[in-house]
Amino acid sequence: MEILRINKLQKSFGKNRVLKEISFTVNEGEFLTLIGPNGAGKTTLLNCLTLNLKWDSGDVFYKGENLKKVKEKFKKNINYISHNLFLYEQLTPIENLLFFSQAYNLNKGRDEIDKLLKRVNLLKFKGKKVATFSRGMKQRLTILRALLNNPEIIFLDEPFTGLDIKASEILSSLLFQLKKENRSVIMITHNITQAKNLSDRILGLYRGKISFQLERENFHQLEETFLPRVFK
Amino acid sequence: MKKVSKLSILTFFLLIISLYMVFLYAPEEKVMGEIQRIFYFHVASAWLSLFAYTVTFISSILYLIKKKRKFDIISQSSAEIGVFFTTFVLISGPLWARPIWNTWWTWDPRLTSSLALWLMFMAYLILRANIPDSPKKFQVASVYAIIAYLDVPIVFFSIRWWRTIHPVVITKKHINLDPQMLQTLIVSTITFTLLYIILLREDLKIKNLNLKLEKLSNEVEEILEKKELEE
Amino acid sequence: MKNFSIKILKKDLLIEFREKTSIINSLFFAFVTLIIFNFSFHPGSNSIKEAVSGILWIVIFFSGVLILKRGFEIEKENHTFEALLLIPDSHTSIYMGKLLSSLVILLFIELILFPLWVILFNVSFQRSILFVIFTILVVDVGFVSLGVVLSAISLTFNLKDVIFTIIFFPLLIPLFIGAVKLTEISIIGGELSSSYKWLKLITSFDIIFFWSGYLLFKFITEER
Numbered sequence: 001m002e003i004l005r006i007n008k009l010q011k012s013f014g015k016n017r018v019l020k021e022i023s024f025t026v027n028e029g030e031f032l033t034l035i036g037p038n039g040a041g042k043t044t045l046l047n048c049l050t051l052n053l054k055w056d057s058g059d060v061f062y063k064g065e066n067l068k069k070v071k072e073k074f075k076k077n078i079n080y081i082s083h084n085l086f087l088y089e090q091l092t093p094i095e096n097l098l099f100f101s102q103a104y105n106l107n108k109g110r111d112e113i114d115k116l117l118k119r120v121n122l123l124k125f126k127g128k129k130v131a132t133f134s135r136g137m138k139q140r141l142t143i144l145r146a147l148l149n150n151p152e153i154i155f156l157d158e159p160f161t162g163l164d165i166k167a168s169e170i171l172s173s174l175l176f177q178l179k180k181e182n183r184s185v186i187m188i189t190h191n192i193t194q195a196k197n198l199s200d201r202i203l204g205l206y207r208g209k210i211s212f213q214l215e216r217e218n219f220h221q222l223e224e225t226f227l228p229r230v231f232k
Numbered sequence: 233m234k235k236v237s238k239l240s241i242l243t244f245f246l247l248i249i250s251l252y253m254v255f256l257y258a259p260e261e262k263v264m265g266e267i268q269r270i271f272y273f274h275v276a277s278a279w280l281s282l283f284a285y286t287v288t289f290i291s292s293i294l295y296l297i298k299k300k301r302k303f304d305i306i307s308q309s310s311a312e313i314g315v316f317f318t319t320f321v322l323i324s325g326p327l328w329a330r331p332i333w334n335t336w337w338t339w340d341p342r343l344t345s346s347l348a349l350w351l352m353f354m355a356y357l358i359l360r361a362n363i364p365d366s367p368k369k370f371q372v373a374s375v376y377a378i379i380a381y382l383d384v385p386i387v388f389f390s391i392r393w394w395r396t397i398h399p400v401v402i403t404k405k406h407i408n409l410d411p412q413m414l415q416t417l418i419v420s421t422i423t424f425t426l427l428y429i430i431l432l433r434e435d436l437k438i439k440n441l442n443l444k445l446e447k448l449s450n451e452v453e454e455i456l457e458k459k460e461l462e463e
Numbered sequence: 464m465k466n467f468s469i470k471i472l473k474k475d476l477l478i479e480f481r482e483k484t485s486i487i488n489s490l491f492f493a494f495v496t497l498i499i500f501n502f503s504f505h506p507g508s509n510s511i512k513e514a515v516s517g518i519l520w521i522v523i524f525f526s527g528v529l530i531l532k533r534g535f536e537i538e539k540e541n542h543t544f545e546a547l548l549l550i551p552d553s554h555t556s557i558y559m560g561k562l563l564s565s566l567v568i569l570l571f572i573e574l575i576l577f578p579l580w581v582i583l584f585n586v587s588f589q590r591s592i593l594f595v596i597f598t599i600l601v602v603d604v605g606f607v608s609l610g611v612v613l614s615a616i617s618l619t620f621n622l623k624d625v626i627f628t629i630i631f632f633p634l635l636i637p638l639f640i641g642a643v644k645l646t647e648i649s650i651i652g653g654e655l656s657s658s659y660k661w662l663k664l665i666t667s668f669d670i671i672f673f674w675s676g677y678l679l680f681k682f683i684t685e686e687r
Contacts, residue, residue, distance in 0.1 A: 054686045075551040084542030090478045103550045351633035390637035
C-alpha cells in the first residue's frame with residue numbers, strides 16, 4: 001500500500017532551485033534511503049515532507065489525500081529525527097519524554113517512560129541532564145522521543161553522523177526494529193554500508209533531481225554503476 | 233519611449249494648477265503670513281500617508297488570505313510611499329512651526345503622532361530589508377503591517393491624552409478657512425492622491441519587471457544546466 | 464490544547480529556574496540601569512520626581528525584551544522549535560505557553576525590581592499599592608502579548624537583537640505612555656477619571672494585541 005506520493009515537488013531559495021520536479025512514492029512499511037552529495041537537496045526534501053518548509057509547486061499525497069488538507073492528521077502520524085536532536089539539554093531524559101508525550105496528548109506514566117529508557121540502555125542516566133550525554137546517548141534518546149506518538153512514517157536525517165562504531169551498531173539495530181514494526185522510514189545518510197543493510201530501496205539525488213532508484217535486489221550494482229552518477 | 237499615460241498628464245496639469253492656487257489664488261493668512269501656505273501640502277501629505285498605510289493594511293490582509301505575491305508588492309510599495317509622505321509631514325511641520333511658534337519641534341499631538349507613525353512603518357520597511365525574499369517573509373511582513381496598523385488609533389488617542397493632561401503651551405492652531413483656502417486644500421489633496429496612484433503604479437511596474445528579470449535569468453540558468461548535463 | 468500551553472509554561476519555568484543565569488542576567492541588567500538613571504539627576508533634585516515613573520517603565524521594558532528573547536532562545540539552542548511545530552495543532556498553544564512563561568518571569572523580576580525602585584528613588588504613593596500592582600499587571604499583559612509575536616518573528620528569521628528592538632518599541636508607544644501616566648497618577652495623585660481613561664487605553668491595547676497575536680501567530684510559525 002502506498003502511503004506517500006510525491007508529485008513534481010519544486011522548491012527554490014531565491015534564485016537557487018533546490019528541488020526540481022521530484023516525484024516518487026513510498027509504500028507502507030518501506031525503508032527508503034536518500035543518498036547524494038551535499039547540496040543535492042536531500043535535507044530540503046525532508047524538511048518539505050515534515051511540513052517544516054513550504055514547497056513552491058507540486059503535490060504530496062498522504063494515503064491518497066492532498067497533504068495540504070490533512071496537515072494536522074499527518075503530523076499526528078509522523079515524526080522526525082534530524083541531525084539537530086530536538087531535545088531540551090537542560091532537562092533530564094524523563095522530563096524530555098514526559099513533555100513530548102504530553103505534547104501529543106498521551107499521558108504516559110513514569111513507569112512507561114522508565115521502560116522505554118531501559119529499551120535503549122539509558123535507565124541509569126534518567127536523572128542526569130541531557131547536556132551531559134554523549135552524542136550516541138542523545139541519538140538513542142531522540143529515537144525514543146520520535147517513537148512516542150507511535151508514528152507511521154519516520155524521517156531520519158543523517159542519524160549516523162558523529163557516532164562511533166559501537167553507537168552506530170546500537171542505532172542500526174534500533175532502526176532494524178522500526179522496520180520490523182512495519183513503519184515506513186525515509187532516511188538520509190552518507191553511510192553506504194548502513195544504507196545497503198537497512199533499506200528496501202535507495203534513491204540517488206543529484207542537483208535537485210532523482211538520478212536513480214534502486215531496489216534491494218540490485219544493490220550490488222550500487223557502488224560501481226550508480227554512485228558515480230551522483231558523486232561526480 | 234513609452235507613451236505617457238493620461239493619468240500622468242492630468243496629474244501634471246493638476247500639479248501646476250494646485251501650485252498656482254497655493255501661491256497665488258489662496259489669500260494670505262492674516263496671522264501667520266506667507267508661511268501658512270505650506271499648510272496645503274502639509275495636510276495633503278498627512279492625509280495621503282494615512283491613506284497609503286490603509287492600502288498597506290488591506291493588501292496585507294489580502295496577502296494572508298490569497299497568498300498572491302502582488303498583494304505583498306502593493307503593501308511594500310504603498311508603505312514606502314507612505315513613509316515618504318510622512319517624512320514630508322515631519323519636515324514641513326517644523327518649517328511651519330519655526331516662524332510661527334519660534335521653535336522647530338513641538339511635541340504637538342498631531343506632529344508626535346506622525347512621528348510615531350513614521351517610526352512604525354519605517355520599522356516595517358527595516359524588517360523587510362533584513363530578511364531575504366521568500367513567501368514566508370511576505371507572510372510575516374503582512375502580519376507586522378497588520379499589527380502596526382491596528383496600533384495607529386491607539387497611538388493617536390494615547391498621544392492626544394498625553395498632551396492634554398499637561399498644560400499645553402501652544403493653543404490649538406486655529407485656522408479660519410475661507411472658501412478660497414478650502415478650495416485650494418481640496419485641489420491639492422486630490423492632486424496628491426493622484427500623485428500617489430501614479431507613484432504606486434510606477435513602483436509596481438518596476439518591481440514586476442524585476443520579478444520577470446529574475447524569472448528569466450532562472451530559466452537561462454536552467455537551460456545552461458541542461459546543456460551541461462547533456463555534454 | 465489549553466493543556467499543552469500549560470505544559471510549555473511549566474517546562475520553560477523549570478528550565479529557567481534550573482539554569483538561573485538568564486533570570487539573574489535580566490534582573491541585574493534592570494538593577495544596573497536603575498542605578499545609572501539615578502546619575503542623570505542632581506542629588507536631591509525635584510525633577511527626579513517627575514521622571515521616576517518613566518524610569519521604572521524604561522527599565523521594565525528593556526529587561527522585558529531580554530526575557531522575551533530568552534523564551535525563544537531556549538527553543539533555538541536545542542532546536543526544539545521544529546519539534547514543537549511537528550506537533551499537531553500546536554501554534555496557538557505555543558503562543559499561549561510562551562506568553563504565560565514570559566509573563567510569569569517578567570512578574571518575578573518586577574517583584575524584586577519594584578521594591579528596589581521604591582527604595583532607591585524614595586517613591587511614596589498617594590494611591591493604594593493595589594492600584595500600582597494592577598497597573599503593572601495590565602501593562603505586562605499587553606507587553607508580552609505583542610512581544611511574543613515579535614520575538615517569534617525575530618527567531619524565525621534569525622534577526623539581530625537591534626532589529627527586534629526597532630520593530631518592537633515603536634508599537635509600544637501607547638502602552639508606555641499609559642503605563643507612565645498611571646504610575647504618575649498613583650504617585651502624584653490626580654483625578655480618578657483620568658486614570659480610568661488610561662486603564663481603558665491599556666486594556667484595549669491588551670485585547671487588540673492578544674487577539675491579533677492569537678489569530679496571526681500561526682502565520683509566523685507555520686512552515687517557512
